[in-house]
Structure formats: structure tokens, C-alpha cells
Amino acid sequence: MASTASENESHPIWELIPLAHYQLPSAPTASSAKRGLSSLKRFFRWRRPAPQGPVKREDELHALAPERLEAVAGPIDWRAAARVLQTALEQRAPTERVWFIIGPPTAGYAELLETWAEQHDRVCIPAPAPEVVTGNHSGWLADWPQDGCLWALPRLERCWLRHPAGLDLIRGLFERLLSARQGFGLIGCDSWTWAYLRFVVPTPAVRALTLQALDGERLARWLASLAAGHDQRPRRFRHAQSGNRVLTVNGGEEMGESAANNELRYLAAQARGNPGVALQRWRSRLRSEPDKPEAADEESDDQPDVETIWVAPALEFALPSGWGEPEALILHALLLHDGLPTEILAALLPAPRARTRDLLWQLAASDVISADPEGIWRVTPSAYPAVRSFLAERDFLTDAC
Amino acid sequence: MSDTMDDDKLAELFQQLDASVALDLVLILISAVALILALQKALPWLASRLHGKSRHLVLAMVPLLRLIIVIGAFLLAVPVLIEPSLQNMIAIFGSLGLALGFALKDYASSLVAGIVAVGEAPYRNGDWVQIGDTYGEVTHVGMRAVNLVTPDDNLVSIPHLKLWAEPISNANNGTPQLQCTVSFYLHPNHDGAHARELLFDVALTSPYLALGEPIAVVADEQPWGTRYRVRAYPIDARQQFRFATDLTLRGKAELLRRGFALAAVVARPEPDIATG
Numbered sequence: 065m066a067s068t069a070s071e072n073e074s075h076p077i078w079e080l081i082p083l084a085h086y087q088l089p090s091a092p093t094a095s096s097a098k099r100g101l102s103s104l105k106r107f108f109r110w111r112r113p114a115p116q117g118p119v120k121r122e123d124e125l126h127a128l129a130p131e132r133l134e135a136v137a138g139p140i141d142w143r144a145a146a147r148v149l150q151t152a153l154e155q156r157a158p159t160e161r162v163w164f165i166i167g168p169p170t171a172g173y174a175e176l177l178e179t180w181a182e183q184h185d186r187v188c189i190p191a192p193a194p195e196v197v198t199g200n201h202s203g204w205l206a207d208w209p210q211d212g213c214l215w216a217l218p219r220l221e222r223c224w225l226r227h228p229a230g231l232d233l234i235r236g237l238f239e240r241l242l243s244a245r246q247g248f249g250l251i252g253c254d255s256w257t258w259a260y261l262r263f264v265v266p267t268p269a270v271r272a273l274t275l276q277a278l279d280g281e282r283l284a285r286w287l288a289s290l291a292a293g294h295d296q297r298p299r300r301f302r303h304a305q306s307g308n309r310v311l312t313v314n315g316g317e318e319m320g321e322s323a324a325n326n327e328l329r330y331l332a333a334q335a336r337g338n339p340g341v342a343l344q345r346w347r348s349r350l351r352s353e354p355d356k357p358e359a360a361d362e363e364s365d366d367q368p369d370v371e372t373i374w375v376a377p378a379l380e381f382a383l384p385s386g387w388g389e390p391e392a393l394i395l396h397a398l399l400l401h402d403g404l405p406t407e408i409l410a411a412l413l414p415a416p417r418a419r420t421r422d423l424l425w426q427l428a429a430s431d432v433i434s435a436d437p438e439g440i441w442r443v444t445p446s447a448y449p450a451v452r453s454f455l456a457e458r459d460f461l462t463d464a465c
Numbered sequence: 466m467s468d469t470m471d472d473d474k475l476a477e478l479f480q481q482l483d484a485s486v487a488l489d490l491v492l493i494l495i496s497a498v499a500l501i502l503a504l505q506k507a508l509p510w511l512a513s514r515l516h517g518k519s520r521h522l523v524l525a526m527v528p529l530l531r532l533i534i535v536i537g538a539f540l541l542a543v544p545v546l547i548e549p550s551l552q553n554m555i556a557i558f559g560s561l562g563l564a565l566g567f568a569l570k571d572y573a574s575s576l577v578a579g580i581v582a583v584g585e586a587p588y589r590n591g592d593w594v595q596i597g598d599t600y601g602e603v604t605h606v607g608m609r610a611v612n613l614v615t616p617d618d619n620l621v622s623i624p625h626l627k628l629w630a631e632p633i634s635n636a637n638n639g640t641p642q643l644q645c646t647v648s649f650y651l652h653p654n655h656d657g658a659h660a661r662e663l664l665f666d667v668a669l670t671s672p673y674l675a676l677g678e679p680i681a682v683v684a685d686e687q688p689w690g691t692r693y694r695v696r697a698y699p700i701d702a703r704q705q706f707r708f709a710t711d712l713t714l715r716g717k718a719e720l721l722r723r724g725f726a727l728a729a730v731v732a733r734p735e736p737d738i739a740t741g
Contacts, residue, residue: 228666228719263669263676389704393672413672414711459517459641459700461676 077286078145080152083166083258083272086465089279091333092326120304125351125374136291136299136373137347140172140339145275146180149250152273161248162241164220164272168255168465169402170340170445171275174218177252181216189215191222192233194408198225201233208246220253221402224264226412231264238265254402255463274465277337280329286339287328287346288313297371303327304351304374330378336449336465344445349376381450384430389458390415394423395443395451396460398433403442489545497538501531505605512591516701517641524590525639528583528606535608571626575609578625582606587633593643593702595634596623602703616706636702642678643702647712649693652726657684660693660725667716668697673708675700690728 128136149165156163167173181188187209196204209215217223224234240246253261255274261267278286291299291313301311310327335342351374397412398404406424410417424441427433432447443451456462505527512523547553565573588594588611592603599621601613610622627633637643651660661682668680678698685692695716699708720727 226670226672228663228670228715229722230670231666260676397672412670414707414714457516459675 075281076148077278077282077289078148079276080148080165080273081276083274083464085276086274087277089277089283089329089332089337092280092329120307120351120353120374122304122376124353125304125376126354128350128352128373132352133347133350135293135295137287137343137350138290138293140175140290140343142172142176142179143183145176146183149176149180150184153250160271161244162246162271163250164258164267165250165252166255166258166272166274166465167252168336168338168463169399169443169448170344171338171465172340173252173254173275176275177216177218177250180250181218184214187213187215189217191217191219194225197223197233198227198229201236204233205236205240209249210247213247215247215249216252217249218252219402220251221257221400224257224261224401225408226260226397226400234261235265238267242266255465256399256461257402259461259463260400275339277465278332278335278339278342279337280325280332283332283342284311284325284328287311287343290343298369299371299373301350301373301375303377305377310375327375327378334378334380334449336452338445338448338465341445341448345378348446349378350374351376381446383432383447383450383454387454390419390423391427392455392458392460394420394427395432396455398441398443399451399455399463400461403436403440405439406441409441486545490542493538493542493545497534500534504530504534509590521589521591521637521639521641525586527590528579531608532580532583571624572609574626574629575624578628579606579608579610582611582625582628586639587628588635589639591637591702592639593636593705595636596627597631599623636705641701642675642698643705644696644698645705645709645712647695647709647716649695649713649716649720650687650689650728651691651693651720652728653686653690655691655725657691659723660684660691660720663719663723663725664693664695664716667712667719668695671697671708671711671715673699673704673711687728689730 127133153163165173165177167176178188180186189208192201192204220234223237224230237246241251258267258272276282288311291301291311293299299313300309302308303310308325308327310325331342331345335345353374393413393415394409397409404412406421409424410420413420415423424433428435428441430447431444432451433441434444435441452462508523508527508530512520515523543549543554547557582588583606588596588603588606590603590606593601594603594613596611596613599613599615601615601619601621603611604614604620605612610624613621613623615621649664661684664682665680668674668682674680675698679696681696683694683696695712697708697712699705717727
């Protein structure tokens with residue numbers, strides 16, 4: 065990484081800020097115009113053939129093998145962010161008994177709290193089961209760490225359901241939190257749940273923090289740190305269309321402008337600064353040449369050890385144009401709860417259960433949602449920005465991130 | 466002799482009607498009609514791809530732009546057709562007004578009311594209005610009449626002249642916000658505060674609810690029980706019946722689940738007036 069230490073200090077990758085100070089990264093002007101034009105074309109359903117003459121054609125390249133992908137764009141390591149959280153906690157005022165860490169879907173706020181709790185040997189409170197949320201929850205509230213013990217509740221979005229019987233627990237919890245009966249703690253909350261809870265419980269009295277969005281510079285440094293890998297091999301990421309360098313790591317050469325190049329600024333803006341979305345989109349674009357997956361390209365003859373990884377052009381994720389209210393209701397419910405299993409989702413929606421099930425499979429076939437091994441449906445990271453726009457256009461409640 | 470003189474005077478009002486004048490008139494007419502047809506197709510198409518306020522704004526522009534085209538076409542056609550002097554204008558429009566006033570009184574009244582409707586906007590495309598006994602969504606504000614589509618999917622055409630005498634109830638007035646009211650009838654012996662909180666949550670948790678808008682639960686006593694009315698706004702005016710159905714079904718289910726008894730009125734035969 066070429067960034068200096070002072071730059072890193074003034075513009076750290078992970079920065080904890082009040083939710084109201086959250087700023088979306090801006091796209092480079094040319095990219096904004098390009099995106100606007102492409103939205104307009106989509107609006108009028110006009111498509112133009114792809115421009116000719118890429119440096120590397122898509123059929124010349126292969127997706128990275130899973131082990132290579134893990135090595136150059138592996139999962140997010142939350143330990144550094146957890147240290148930032150701990151530093152902030154050490155400076156908290158004694159009156160601040162509860163902090164809320166808010167984050168958009170796939171941004172990893174729950175993992176951050178779990179990592180922090182593990183690092184500092186704190187009690188991590190598991191979320192209640194859905195039947196506890198809608199039924200008798202006095203036991204769950206009573207079974208809380210003793211006062212004086214710092215605790216973490218990583219998933220507040222699992223403590224409520226958008227159902228007349230699904231709000232009592234969260235009201236009871238907030239009453240206890242605000243009257244300081246639950247001691248000191250950290251609560252992780254999905255930004256969509258937080259947006260909805262404003263209408264259910266009094267939230268202004270509590271401290272709501274979030275990780276600042278990744279802009280182009282932060283994203284470049286973060287992706288470079290992921291790509292550094294354990295082998296410390298110099299790597300260069302080149303754009304398959306233009307041939308330009310997108311990212312260089314492990315001393316391949318000075319990062320300079322390439323660190324904050326337009327490609328990564330655009331990626332940051334496209335992902336709304338969300339690390340989960342940015343990483344997923346980045347991973348989906350990485351390619352290698354099939355006959356020389358780790359070989360140097362012609363540009364690195366002077367540096368034969370530099371591994372070149374190709375970055376495919378960015379694709380906009382577009383939702384099918386015919387989608388309307390039934391799809392919007394499902395997607396909104398999934399985002400408000402950061403995922404739901406089929407049966408609970410069907411109980412929250414007005415559509416017949418069979419119709420909801422059918423729609424879930426249709427949405428899954430379009431890669432807009434996917435189910436985890438526990439059967440919980442979530443909006444996929446790649447579709448998230450498009451889904452958010454889709455709901456915002458239809459005046460559904462959206463989050464602040 | 467006098468008839469011949471009157472004919473001559475009348476002929477003097479008009480331009481010499483030759484092929485070029487006829488061509489001008491036809492061109493003006495065709496252009497105006499083509500523009501209006503294109504407008505009436507294009508703007509609703511555009512609106513169908515938009516949502517919320519922008520949809521209502523685009524729909525409301527249709528009658529206004531059409532009126533501008535009609536006035537423009539009229540202003541272009543008059544000098545082509547008649548000698549544009551004050552005397553001629555008064556003579557022609559005076560005669561025209563007299564004829565319309567007697568023969569086509571209601572039609573002319575509807576046309577004038579149509580112009581007033583564009584200016585005062587008591588209804589616009591996309592509004593939900595009640596005119597007389599008809600409730601529905603305004604789909605077309607024409608020159609003479611307004612078209613409503615009722616919840617039963619019937620198209621009802623109502624002349625604008627109703628504007629003069631009938632009250633027009635507009636539920637959303639050019640915005641997507643439309644208040645829905647759903648009533649619940651409970652047995653009078655119950656915990657009213659609990660019922661009110663529960664019904665508030667029923668509205669708050671409806672997936673159709675516009676969350677920025679107020680929710681109100683209004684209660685009043687009736688001879689047969691307590692009536693609760695939940696007033697809330699769906700996200701889009703077009704969702705009003707689905708929203709009301711959702712509130713009704715989930716509200717009723719939740720009231721029963723929590724042990725509330727619904728009011729039930731026993732049906733009795735009509736009293737015999739003769740025997741008292």
C-alpha cells in the first residue's frame with residue numbers, strides 16, 4: 065500500500081461516526097453521467113451493443129478459482145474495526161449506557177459486534193426465537209447479564225416482527241434500556257429496522273453510531289489489504305476492457321492515483337459504500353487467463369513476479385421491468401427484518417401463503433434473493449442497491465444508509 | 466332584395482374560402498388532433514412508469530396541455546376563417562353563443578365547466594373522487610366529461626357541468642396520500658385502552674402503511690357496542706382497498722386472539738305497523 069500513515073490516520077478504513085453524519089460516496093462525474101444515461105436507456109428499454117475492442121475479451125478470461133478468490137478477496141476480517149469500536153468505547157461518557165451500531169444489510173455490523181465481544185470476552189446475547197418475539201418474552205428479558213457487565217446484542221432486527229403481536233418485546237426492551245435497567249451494552253441493528261423503529265419506540269435518546277461508508281480511497285486501501293494475502297506476492301489488478309490498472313498490492317508499484325481511481329470510486333458509489341456489497345461485486349468481476357492463471361502479462365515483463373488479475377467491466381444489476389407491488393412487499397419485508405424464513409414471511413404479508421412461496425422462488429431465480437442454510441431469505445448483496453432504488457421509487461420506507 | 470343584402474354582409478365576415486384556406490384549416494385541425502392524441506397516449510404511458518407524486522403530476526398535466534393545444538388551434542384557425550376585425554368577431558361569436566345557448570345548452574355548459582375544471586382542478590387524473598353516487602379513480606379529464614373507473618371496474622363518464630351544482634369529494638387531491646377508514650365493532654364490555662393500542666399496532670404493522678403519515682384510532686359508543694375507526698394512509702392511493710382489507714382481516718384476527726368479543730346484533734323481524 066502506498067498510502068502514508070498520516071493519510072491512514074485522517075482517513076481510516078473503519079471510522080465510527082454518528083448515524084446522522086453518514087455520507088454516501090460520490091461517483092466520479094463521468095461515471096454518474098454514464099449511469100444516468102444507462103438508467104434512461106433502461107427506462108425506455110433501449111439497449112446498445114457493447115463497445116468493441118476490449119484488451120481482454122470475456123471469453124479469453126475465466127473466473128478465479130475459489131482458492132485464488134479467497135486469497136485475493138477473502139472474507140471481511142472485522143478485528144481492525146472491532147479495535148476502532150473498543151477505542152471509541154473507552155472514551156464514552158459515563159451516562160451513555162447503551163450504544164447502537166447501525167449498518168445496512170451485508171455491511172457486517174453484527175459480525176463486528178460478535179468479533180468485539182469475542183476479543184474482549186464480553187457476553188454476546190443471542191436473539192430470541194420468533195415464537196418468543198410474538199409470545200411470552202418476559203423470560204428472555206429477565207435473563208440478561210447483571211448490571212456492571214458490558215454486553216452485546218448483535219442482532220436487534222431479530223427482536224421484533226412487523227405484526228401486531230411482534231412489537232411488545234422491542235417496546236419492553238427499549239423501556240428497560242432507556243430506564244437503565246439493562247446495564248451497559250452495545251446493540252447491533254440493521255439500518256432498515258432502525259428506520260422502522262422510529263415509529264415504534266423512542267429512539268432519539270440513545271446513541272446511534274455507524275461505520276462510515278467506504279469511499280473510493282477507503283475501498284482501494286481495504287481491497288488492497290484483502291488482496292495482500294498471506295504470500296505477500298505483488299499483484300496487479302487490470303481492467304479487462306481498458307487495460308488500465310485498477311489496484312496494485314504488495315509493492316508492485318506506487319499506488320498513487322490508481323488507489324483512488326475512477327473504477328473504484330464508481331464501485332464504492334455503486335455499492336453505496338457498503339463493504340458487503342462492494343466485496344461481492346468486486347469478487348464477481350475478478351478473472352484470470354485460463355492458460356496462465358498466475359502468470360505475468362506482457363506489461364509486467366520487467367517484473368516477472370507480479371501476478372495480474374483481470375477485472376471485468378462493471379455491470380449494473382437491473383430488476384425485471386414488470387415487477388410491482390407483490391414483489392415490493394416481499395422485498396421490503398425481507399429488508400426490514402434483514403431476512404425471514406418462508407413461514408414467518410408469509411404470516412406477515414397479506415398475500416396467500418402459496419402465492420408468497422411462488423414469488424420467493426421467482427425472486428430467487430432472478431438472483432435478487434437467496435436462502436441461507438437455515439432457510440432465511442435475504443436480498444443478495446449484488447441486488448441490494450437496485451432493490452433499494454426499486455422500493456424508494458415506490459415510496460416505501462427506506463433506511464438512512 | 467333584403468335577403469340578398471344579408472347574405473352579402475354575412476359573406477363579408479368570412480375570408481374567401483378557397484383551396485389554400487381549406488388546406489390551412491385542415492392542417493391546423495389535423496395537427497391539433499394529432500398532438501392531443503399523442504399527448505393523451507404519451508403522458509399516461511410515462512405516468513405508468515412513475516410512482517407517487519411524480520405520477521400524479523404527469524397525469525394532471527394532460528388536460529392542461531390539451532386545453533393549451535385547443536386554444537392555440539382556435540387562435541390559429543379564426544384569422545384563417547374570418548376577417549379578423551372587432552365587428553366581425555362580435556358578430557360571429559355573438560351568433561355562435563346564441564346558438565349554443567339555446568340548442569346545445571348542456572353541452573356548452575359542460576365545455577365551459579371543463580375549462581374551469583382544468584383551472585380550479587377539483588379533480589385530476591389519478592385522483593379518487595366521489596361525484597353524486599359514483600366513487601372511482603379519475604382516468605381521463607376530457608373536454609366535456611370526466612371518466613372515472615369504479616372499484617367494480619366500471620367506466621363512468623360524468624359531464625363537467627356537475628361541477629356547478631354537485632359537491633365533489635376528492636380523497637387525495639393530486640397526491641398519493643389517501644386516508645382509509647376501517648371500522649371495528651366490539652362488545653361494550655372490554656378494555657378500551659387495550660383495544661385502541663392493539664388497533665394502532667394493526668395499522669402500524671400493515672405492509673401497505675405510509676409510515677410518515679398519521680394513524681388515528683377513534684372510538685364512540687353505539688347502542689349495540691363500541692365502534693372503533695382506524696384512520697391511516699396507504700403508501701399509494703391505488704392500494705386503498707387492499708389496505709382496508711388487510712386492516713380488517715388482521716385487526717379482527719388479532720382482536721379475537723386477544724379475547725375481545727365482537728359486537729353482534731340479533732336480527733329481529735320487522736315490527737308490524739298495524740298491530741304496533
